[in-house]
Amino acid sequence: MWVLRQINVDIVGFTPECVDLSTVSCNLVHMTASIPLTSHPTAGTVLHGVPVVGGVQYAPVIRPGKLPSTDVGDTMPDLAEDRRAAENERFAAAAATVAGRLRERAAHATGAASEVLAATATLAQDRGWLGAAEKRIKEGTPAVRAVNGAIDQFIEMFTKLGGLMAERVTDLRDIRDRVVAELNGLPEPGVPLPDEPSILCAEDLAPADTAGLDPALVVALATTLGGPTSHTAIIARQLGIPCVVAVAGLDDVPAGAMVLVDGTRGTVTVGPDEVSAREAVAEAKRAAETAAQxxxxxxxxxxxxxxxxxxxxxxxxxxxxxxxxxxxxxxxxxxxxxxxxxxxxxxxxxxxxxxxxxxxxxxxxxxxxxxxxxxxxxxxxxxxxxxxxxxxxxxxxxxxxxxxxxxxxxxxxxxxxxxxxxxxxxxxxxxxxxxxxxxxxxxxxxxxxxxxxxxxxxxxxxxxxxxxxxxxxxxxxxxxxxxxxxxxxxxxxxxxxxxxxxxxxxxxxxxxxxxxxxxxxxxxxxxxxxxxxxxxxxxxxxxxxxxxxxxxxxxxxxxxxxxxxxxxxxxxxxxxxxxxxxxxxxxxxxxxxxxx
Missing domain, CATH: 3.20.20.60 (Phosphoenolpyruvate-binding domains)
Structure with missing residues (x-):
């Protein structure tokens, strides 16, 4: 229980009120291709969620793409004893690389974004899960399989604990995917930069992804999971962009679809009337300008x-x-x-x-x-x-x-x-x-x-x-x-x-x-x-x-x-x-x- 207690303390320094981190795991690389609305929510469909950050935005949907397969290690046979030390070094180097990248991004970010990235970097080097993975490698488990097993172990424990610890589960998944990608020589996961102002929709978002968003290009957020105190919510507040979480039916909205996100009402309208949508955005902008005065x-x-x-x-x-x-x-x-x-x-x-x-x-x-x-x-x-x-x-x-x-x-x-x-x-x-x-x-x-x-x-x-x-x-x-x-x-x-x-x-x-x-x-x-x-x-x-x-x-x-x-x-x-x-x-x- 000491290890769990230690990780608990390491992670919760950034709470929803302080930095409050989120539940998430998208960890992604390529935007999915635009898909017609056929067989998806019809134009005018209003999806309801929990409003987190007020404001209104109208733009096309972008979605994180699926990660390239990172489970190749799961099919590998157990390691011979003379290969285990080298495999452990390879694992340690991968974890250190991931943590280093996150720390570097934290150094170039500010405010809550910097703290979120720094907290994720700390988690990447936490002795709790690292020790669990190293133990597996020393017993002959290949590094990728060891990482998956160790993270699964702590996901189960954190889920049972509930509360903020359950919210840390997505952080663990994010770290797992980044370390496994590094072990397999794959690109670092993340949300790609859109070509035009867009609305990022996802099942949920990893803290490292939300912390690196450009509010000029990602103008609103909507997620299927998450809550008012999630990382997604915290970063959205800092960026000043509308955000709605726990949106039922959001997963069926394809990339490329035009949507209207209303962070005050907690709605995502699929394919709204364009004139009405732009009027709503203009009205919200006027309200924001008034508030700023x-x-x-x-x-x-x-x-x-x-x-x-x-x-x-x-x-x-x-x-x-x-x-x-x-x-x-x-x-x-x-x-x-x-x-x-x-x-x-x-x-x-x-x-x-x-x-x-x-x-x-x-x-x-x-x-x-x-x-x-x-x-x-x-x-x-x-x-x-x-x-x-x-x-x-x-x-x-x-x-x-x-x-x-x-x-x-x-x-x-x-x-x-x-x-x-x-x-x-x-x-x-x-x-x-x-x-x-x-x-x-x-x-x-x-x-x-x-x-x-x-x-x-x-x-x-x-x-x-x-x-x-x-x-x-x-x-x-x-x-x-x-x-x-x-x-x-x-x-x-x-x-x-x-x-x-x-x-x-x-x-x-x-x-x-x-x-x-x-x-x-x-x-x-x-x-x-x-x-x-x-x-x-x-x-x-x-x-x-x-x-x-x-x-x-x-x-x-x-x-x-x-x-x-x-x-x-x-x-x-x-x-x-x-x-x-x-x-x-x-x-x-x-x-x-x-x-x-």
Whole structure:
């Protein structure tokens, strides 16, 4: 289990919120030839998926082609003992070459793309799967067969773990295909460069492929698999191109077909009317230009203030977010700073890290979340137990029970950072489920002179928000986990992506209940999950009465601009209408009809 734990830690440093990597495996070389629409979806067919990045684009489809056969090693006989050492060297060289190419691409990329490529390069050299392959080679298995066997072993383990680890499966497949191609003397897999602006459609996309896309030529993405936190989604956000995932029926759309991708509605229209399609693109472009002009602060057209904040994971992200109109930080994910730490960082070291974020937003609100470790984000120094269902296990604030002093030392460091910078932070605990837990955390936070709050991610906490508010000063709703636990659906599962859509009426009903409790208590309630990054849903949340919206820095302007175009009454009307619906699609549609 040590090897699995090690790989787990190596990979999850780049999460959907930080870099958040994706489920995928296309790993491809040649574009397929254009195929007539005959026997494929008819013109005008509308395919539905999960919207990830807003915007509209109309262009021909390109698809990654099938890899040349890389299974020739599977038919080779076992190696004689005197050939095994050389075969092992050949394998090690192939893996090193793949990792080197990925690192080189990372060095020439920026932002999330660079981090995605660097993470994939790290995986290519991870001792877990490399050791498993080497063991097979030493037993006489040819390198190609050894690679396939080792990767299959870890795919099975990661799939059973579920959550973010299951999402790493496609990363493993991508590495496997690249190493096998290198062993067989084949070209490096990848998505080829189109000759004209095109829409890339695929079952899913490898992180190295999405990280290298040119937004001038690949103008939108649509995938059959994936979810709102996949690599495809993360890179699409960075590139600023429309993206829809979990699109049913997409595999039947051939290369060359003209499609209209609407990343706001979550649709892919095959062979639409060209005039109407181009009008839709022009309208979306005008909306994007308007959003780019928004400079804050967050306020509706009739003057109702709603703070628009940024989610960050470290000082660098905070400084980047400061370049946007974000009014502060609504979620600082501290655990992402320490995923590769073997030992607990000292109080002074932690304080220095937290100070960077507080300094970046000097004079502005900064909400720091205590370690949300466990499940898909294990920390080596927290001593996580092996659990059958980590997502429902010892994670978030629960890790404090088995780690005496861990929470208090972090609170001490947060308080010290506030004193150093003169910017007193707010602090909140993740995975609170009971009023008793909220009281315990609040008492400890106040001991350090901090303003305490908790996250509402568990349905039980939403249902008892009024009692929780008796002990804390604010609430922040994490819609990603709230959707997962409300709908009993793994938020990393492509098959269940429609269930974990934040527009699900059951999820929004719990959000509304929580906000009402905050209003009754006269205490602020914000939203810091993916829902806050959706401009349309941000208006609905405003209608519920949320006091702040915290989103990825890239989404700040779009959210603020949309709020500026609608009145508070429109937001309230949309919120009321949404709560009367019975599906995510209906909720989205009715909100669009009210808000435009």
């Amino acid at each position: 928004w400079s804050g602060p967050g306020v509706t057209a009739d003057g109702h203030a709603v703070a628009v904040l940024a989610n960050v994971q470290d000082g660098a992200a905070a400084r980047a977010a400061r370049q946007t109109p974000a009014e502060g930080v609504g979620l600082f994910r501290t655990e992402l700073c320490f995923l590769n730490s073997d030992t607990e960082p000292a109080v002074d070291e932690q304080a220095t890290i937290y100070s960077e974020v507080l300094e970046a937003f000097a004079g502005n609100k900064v909400v720091i979340r205590t370690l949300d470790a466990g499940s898909d984000k294990p920390l080596k120094f927290a001593g996580h137990p092996d659990e059958a269902n980590p997502a429902l296990g010892v994670r978030g604030v629960r890790i404090a029970a088995n780690n005496p002093g861990l929470l208090d030392r972090q609170l001490e460091a947060i308080a010290a950072a506030g004193q150093r910078t003169g910017n007193p932070p707010w602090v909140m605990a993740p995975m609170i489920a009971t009023a008793e837990e909220a009281k315990s955390f609040a008492d400890r936070a106040r001991t350090h002179g901090l303003t305490p709050g908790v996250m509402i991610e568990v349905p039980a906490a939403a249902l008892l928000a009024d009692r929780i508010l008796e002990h804390v000063d604010f609430l922040s709703i994490g819609t990603n986990d709230l959707a997962q636990y409300t709908m009993a659906a793994d938020r990393m599962s492509a098959e269940l992506a429609t269930l974990t859509d934040p527009w699900q009426p059951a999820v929004l009903a719990l959000v509304a209940m929580t906000v009402n409790a905050g209003a009754a208590a006269g205490k602020p309630v914000g939203v810091c999950g993916e829902a806050a990054a959706d401009p349309l849903l941000a208006c609905v949340l405003t209608g519920f009465g949320v006091t702040s919206l915290s989103a990825a820095a890239a989404a700040v302007q779009a959210v603020g601009a949309k709020l500026a175009q609608v009145t508070l009454q429109q937001c309230r009307d949309a919120a009321e209408a949404v709560l009367r619906t019975a599906s995510a699609a209906d909720a989205r549609a009715v909100a669009m009809s009210v808000l435009g």
